[in-house]
Amino acid sequence: MTAAHPDPATRPRPSVPTPPPGIRADRPDVSDGPDLWRIARETRTLDVNSPYSYLLWCRDFAATSAVARDPDGRPAGFVTGYLRPDAPATLLIWQVGVDAAARGKGVAGYLLDHLTARVAAEHALDVLETTISPGNTASERLFASYAERHGARVTRKVLFAEEHFPGGAGHHDAEVLHRIGTPGEPLTT
Incomplete structure (x- = not known):
């Protein structure tokens, strides 16, 4: 059974988390590339x-993406993502990167929370x-912490094994899929 989702226009707007000092989040534009x-x-x-x-x-x-x-408006970090065409209620996060000067200040977690709140307000x-x-323990901690903040469950399975990549085993590590959510419940409220 698929959970019913309220119309995006009538759904309560998710709260946007407080940013780290001096940081603000918005949509990227071409000049940020x-x-x-x-x-x-x-x-x-x-x-x-x-x-x-x-x-x-x-x-x-x-x-x-976010x-x-x-404070000067320069990019200090980013999250790129997309809604999966075959599962439009699933946001796939492609990359999360934070500038060296902004690391350790909660920027990545803030960006994930900001982005999912923004996307959930529209979809x-x-x-x-x-x-x-x-x-990659830093990424594992980032997404586990996100799941904990949102009261969601994390499941893991290998999505792409080493042999799926050009050159075969030994040329690229496996990619483990982390799915964060609670079946039948919206990810953010």
Whole structure:
């Protein structure tokens, strides 16, 4: 049985969490693309896509992505995501990156909360998905903490094994799918 979702126009607006000092979140725009690419590259943990892909992401998926801005308006972090075409109540988080100067201040968690609240205000949202490579404890903690804040359950399974990637086993770690949500309940209220 599928849970009924209220019409987005009549659904209560989710509360947006308090940002870390000096940080504000909004939708990215094309001018943010180069900074998102730079932040992703400088994390040394993310798979870095081409600069062109970050420009497209900021244009085509701005409604399901967020950028954290420092007091001068420069990007200090980002979350990119999209609603899955075959499961439109599922928000897949593609990447989360935080500039070195803003790390350890709660920016990533704030961005996840901000983004899911914004998306849930416009769409039915039951599940948050992301993939995490084994051993990426920072990302595992980030998403486990998100689930705890939202009273949601986390399930995990390998989505893409090493042999799915070009070059086969040993060229890319497996990607473990983390699904966050409680069946039959909206992810945010």
